[in-house]
Each structure stands twice: as C-alpha cells, then as structure tokens.
Amino acid sequence: xxxxxxxxxxxxxxxxxxxxxxxxxxxxxxxxxxxxxxxxxxxxxxxxxxxxxxxxxxxxxxxxxxxxxxxxxxxxxxxxxxxxxxxxxxxxxxxxxxxxxxxxxxxxxxxxxxxxxxxxxxxxxxxxxxxxxxxxxxxxxxxxxxxxxxxxxxxxxxxxxxxxxxxxxxxxxxxxxxxxxxxxxxxxxxxxxxxxxxxxxxxxxxxxxxxxxxxxxxxxxxxxxxxxxxxxxxxxxxxxxxxxxxxxxxxxxxxxxxxxxxxxxxxxxxxxxxxxxxxxxxxxxxxxxxxxxxxxxxxxxxxxxxxxxxxxxxxxxxxxxxxxxxxxxxxxxxxxxxxxxxxxxxxxxxxxxxxxxxxxxxxxxxxxxxxxxxxxxxxxxxxxxxxxxxxxxxxxxxxxxxxxxxxxxxxxxxxxxxxxxxxxxxxxxxxxxxxxxxxxxxxxxxxxxxxxxxxxxxxxxxxxxxxxxx
Numbered sequence: 111x112x113x114x115x116x117x118x119x120x121x122x123x124x125x126x127x128x129x130x131x132x133x134x135x136x137x138x139x140x141x142x143x144x145x146x147x148x149x150x151x152x153x154x155x156x157x158x159x160x161x162x163x164x165x166x167x168x169x170x171x172x173x174x175x176x177x178x179x180x181x182x183x184x185x186x187x188x189x190x191x192x193x194x195x196x197x198x199x200x201x202x203x204x205x206x207x208x209x210x211x212x213x214x215x216x217x218x219x220x221x222x223x224x225x226x227x228x229x230x231x232x233x234x235x236x237x238x239x240x241x242x243x244x245x246x247x248x249x250x251x252x253x254x255x256x257x258x259x260x261x262x263x264x265x266x267x268x269x270x271x272x273x274x275x276x277x278x279x280x281x282x283x284x285x286x287x288x289x290x291x292x293x294x295x296x297x298x299x300x301x302x303x304x305x306x307x308x309x310x311x312x313x314x315x316x317x318x319x320x321x322x323x324x325x326x327x328x329x330x331x332x333x334x335x336x337x338x339x340x341x342x343x344x345x346x347x348x349x350x351x352x353x354x355x356x357x358x359x360x361x362x363x364x365x366x367x368x369x370x371x372x373x374x375x376x377x378x379x380x381x382x383x384x385x386x387x388x389x390x391x392x393x394x395x396x397x398x399x400x401x402x403x404x405x406x407x408x409x410x411x412x413x414x415x416x417x418x419x420x421x422x423x424x425x426x427x428x429x430x431x432x433x434x435x436x437x438x439x440x441x442x443x444x445x446x447x448x449x450x451x452x453x454x455x456x457x458x459x460x461x462x463x464x465x466x467x468x469x470x471x472x473x474x475x476x477x478x479x480x481x482x483x484x485x486x487x488x489x490x491x492x493x494x495x496x497x498x499x500x501x502x503x504x505x506x507x508x509x510x511x512x513x514x515x516x517x518x519x520x521x522x523x524x525x526x527x528x529x530x531x532x533x534x535x536x537x538x539x540x541x542x543x544x545x546x547x548x549x550x551x552x553x554x555x556x557x558x559x560x561x562x563x564x565x566x567x568x569x570x571x572x573x574x575x576x577x578x579x580x
Contacts, residue, residue: 114509114574119220119520121181122174122542123477124163125227125272128529130187132164133157136202139193141229142240146282147530154535155549161529162555167210173543173557174526175217178570182219183476183522184210185227185272188253195231196249204260211264221265222476222522224328225254225312227272228283228532235285241301244385247308254312255319262320269328269401269476270309275358276330278302279428295424296380303382306361310395317396327362328401328476329355333457333464334408337439342412346436350410353432356468359400363469365393378422399519400465403477404504407444407457413437448482449538455503462511462518472517478504479524481531481538484560492544492560501566509574523566527557542566 127133127143134140147156163170174182188195190203214221230240238245254270277283278298289297309327316325332355336347349370357371366389367375375381413433415421421434431437444452462473480500484492501523512518528541535549544558 113572114512116573117519118573119181119474119522120570120573121179121183121220121222121520121522122177122526123183123522123524124526124529125185125224125229126187126190127157127160127227127229128531129161129163129184129525129527130190131157131159131162133160135164136206137190137193137200138187138203139189139195140232141187141189142232142235142283142285143229143532144189145232145285147532150533150535153549154533154537155530155547157530159547159552159555161527161545161547163527164206166555166557168213169557170527170543171210171213171217171219173559174219176567177526177542177563178567179219179526180570181222181267181520181522182214182526183222183224183269185224185229186257187229188226188250189229189231189233191256192231192249192253194233195237196234196245196252199256204256207261211261215264220267221261222267222269223257223261223265224269224272224476225257226250226270228277230285232285239288239297240285241304242297244304247304247311250308251311251315255315258316258319258323262316262323266320266322266324268316268320268323268325270312270325271305272328273330273403274302274305274309274327275355276428278305279354279430281427295378295422299375299380300382303384306358307388307391309362310365310392313395313397314391324398326397326399326401326471327359328403329358331355331402331404331461331465332408333454333461334410334436335441337409337411340412343410346412347410349432350408350436350438353435359465359469361392362395362397362400363471365389365395374422397471399472399474400469401474401476402462402465403524404458404461404475405478406451407441407454408452409439409441410436411439447480449534451481453480453500455507458504459507459511459514462508462516463514466511466516466518472519474518474520474522475508476522477524478521479540481534481540483537484528484539484544486544486546486558490558492558494560494562497560497562498565501562505569505574 334347334350336343415434419433423433527543528545531538542563
C-alpha cells in the first residue's frame with residue numbers, strides 16, 4: 111500500500127440495532143430490527159443486549175481512540191429518539207446520543223451519523239404498514255429534523271438511509287409478511303418511492319438546518335461481470351447493476367427514475383402513487399457525497415422470459431434473478447468467505463471508478479469487511495490474519511482508485527467492534543475488537559483487541575504506509 115492524503119479519514123462503522131443493546135431501556139420503542147431478531151432468538155443472539163454499547167460506549171470510544179480512528183460512522187435508533195415513530199420525543203434517547211457524540215468529540219473522533227439503518231419503529235408498521243404509507247415520509251422528516259436540531263452543532267456529516275437499495279429487496283426489513291404475494295411488487299415499489307421522497311426531504315432539511323452540514327446516500331454497491339462475451343450477457347450484467355443499485359443513485363443524484371426503470375415499473379403496472387410536489391422535492395435534494403458499502407461482486411447471464419415466467423418475474427430476493435433481464439451465476443475465478451461472499455478487491459476499484467465517473471461526487475467507503483468466525487485463544491488473543499489480508503487488499507484497491515482519479519476521502523470498514531449479525535448472530539464477526547460473548551451466553555462482554563486491531567492501528571498511524579513498505 112501507499113500513503114494517502116494527509117486529510118484522508120480513517121474510521122470504522124456500526125449500526126444501532128447491531129451494537130447498542132438496551133433495546134427497551136429508558137423509553138426506547140421496538141423497531142422492525144428488534145421484532146425480526148426476536149423471531150430468531152432460539153437460534154441466535156438478538157438485539158436485547160447485542161454488544162452492549164449502550165453501557166460500554168465510553169470504554170469502546172477510548173478503544174477507538176487507541177486504534178487511531180479519526181471518524182466513526184454509526185447510526186441513531188429512530189425508536190430511541192421517537193419510540194412510536196411519530197409521537198413524543200424521548201429526551202432520554204436524545205441525551206444518550208449527546209453523551210456518545212460528546213465523548214467522540216472529546217477524543218478527536220469525527221461523528222458520522224446514519225439516520226436510518228434497517229430499524230424502522232415497529233409502531234409505524236402497525237399504523238401505516240411502514241413505508242407503504244405517506245405518513246411514514248412525514249414521520250421521517252420530523253425525526254431527521256429532531257436529530258439536526260439536537261446534534262447538528264457537533265455533527266456535520268450525515269447519511270440518510272443505509273442501503274435502501276438492498277433493504278427494499280429483503281422482505282423482513284420492510285416487514286412485508288402481511289402483504290399478499292400478488293401485491294408484493296407494487297407495495298415494494300411504493301415503499302421504495304416513499305423512502306426516496308423522505309431521503310430528499312432529509313437532504314434538503316440538513317442543508318437548511320446544519321451549518322456546514324454535508325449529507326449523502328449510502329448504497330450497497332454492485333459490480334456485475336458478464337458470464338461471457340455474448341452481447342446479451344454483457345447487457346444482463348449492466349441491467350443487474352442498474353436494477354439493484356444504479357436506479358437508486360440516479361434518483362438520489364438527479365431526482366427522477368431512469369428510463370429503463372420507469373418503463374419496468376409501468377410495464378408491470380406497479381408505478382407508485384406520487385404527489386404533485388414530489389418532482390420539485392426530489393430534484394431539489396442535492397447530495398454532497400456518495401457513501402459506498404462494498405463486500406463482493408456478482409456475475410450475470412441473460413435470462414429469457416417464457417410462458418411460465420413472463421418478463422419481470424422474480425426469483426429469490428437479495429440477489430434475485432429477473433426474467434427477461436438477468437440471472438446470477440457463481441464466479442469461478444474468485445474465492446468466497448465462509449458465508450458465501452466472493453472476495454474481489456479489484457471489484458472495489460472498478461465500482462469506485464464507475465460511481466465517480468457517472469456522478470462526479472466525492473466518495474467514502476462506509477462498509478467493507480470480512481465476516482467470519484473468530485477463535486479466542488486460552489491466553490485471550492484473536493489471531494485474524496485472514497481479516498488483515500482482506501482489509502489490506504481492499505485498502506490497496508482504494509489507493510489504486512485514487513490514482514485513477516477517484517475523489518475518495520475516507521475508509522470506514524465494518525466494523526469497529528464485533529456486533530450482532532442479522533442472520534448469524536455472534537458466529538459471524540467483523541470487528542477489530544472481540545466482544546467476549548456467544549449467542550446464548552453473555553459471558554463478561556469484555557473487549558479484546560484482535561491482531562487486526564494492532565495492524566489497522568499501524569496503517570492509520572502511517573496514513574496507509576505499512577512498516578514493511580518503509
């Protein structure tokens with residue numbers, strides 16, 4: 111690796127429901143993430159304790175300072191601030207985040223806040239079926255304004271939603287269990303649209319309310335390779351990126367659906383309901399940057415429609431196949447993590463180049479990491495060379511992208527400390543700091559620095575230049 115610019119931001123990331131715990135403490139309401147985690151409580155850890163950051167935040171931030179972070183990207187729990195989503199503000203929740211922010215500032219760590227990371231207040235599901243109701247847009251705008259008012263004097267960097275483009279593809283994160291299958295895609299399109307309007311309103315309000323504030327979207331990035339040089343497969347790969355990421359970036363940056371996506375919505379008769387004032391709102395929201403979450407690349411081939419599968423028929427959810435467009439294939443040239451994500455540092459360089467070329471906005475990586483089981487030795491150590499190798503290769507790809515001309519201003523891998531994985535609990539770990547607990551045994555929740563902690567500490571201390579390269 112090579113040295114980065116002196117003002118490059120070295121950080122790490124987390125999210126509220128995966129790290130905080132204290133799920134109902136001091137007035138917090140239940141979120142969709144809480145509800146879904148409780149359905150799996152017999153099989154894995156849930157959000158009730160998670161990593162217990164709520165009670166350990168001072169200790170954890172001191173460790174972040176020791177690690178050398180100059181930025182910490184984390185989320186605020188909407189249901190800790192407004193327990194039922196659109197009712198009374200919970201002052202105890204505001205006070206908690208004030209303490210966290212003050213502690214970060216005291217340790218010279220820049221707070222970088224995500225307003226909404228998969229954890230819609232569950233009361234809004236019960237009232238409005240969540241994002242299907244326009245009322246949810248109004249509730250989110252008010253919640254964002256409460257946050258800007260409470261924290262905007264110290265917090266200047268904001269993300270609105272985490273990975274809306276991925277969230278919308280996961281039924282449990284949208285709480286679509288009560289939706290009839292025949293209506294699912296229409297409801298999904300309406301929810302997605304309402305989140306775009308809410309994103310735009312929050313962007314506009316941030317620029318009005320936070321002096322010097324900067325705000326942008328976070329996307330789950332896709333970089334899709336064609337399975338062959340057949341033109342149909344090349345087109346399919348591009349359409350996979352378009353349908354899963356690029357349509358959202360175009361809406362964030364330009365305020366309208368791109369033609370291919372509008373045609374799809376209209377052809378399937380699922381185009382969402384809109385209001386006359388929406389175009390002005392959407393086009394008036396100008397992001398200051400794009401936040402990129404990157405874990406893997408994909409391969410696609412053309413998937414023709416047939417009598418049994420008309421154009422637009424979906425199979426699967428997250429990495430769905432779409433008849434008339436694309437089918438996801440394995441990449442025979444890449445190794446995969448234990449949980450199936452194919453490891454591809456070159457894909458990160460490619461996706462950063464693509465996004466910068468298309469949107470000409472500064473970029474920051476707000477998630478990138480290796481989720482895998484870690485072993486705590488008898489002498490209380492974690493030897494995670496595999497994580498060091500992964501992060502090293504992806505940081506090198508970042509430097510290559512900068513040399514390509516990309517304006518990349520920060521790197522915040524997932525995650526600062528071990529936290530709750532939505533579907534693997536504490537079996538799947540990402541952190542530089544080990545949290546001593548198992549899924550159904552809290553143990554002592556002690557914090558233990560992994561080998562990757564000391565390695566990343568050196569990377570930050572030398573601004574990307576490792577000792578062996580000096």
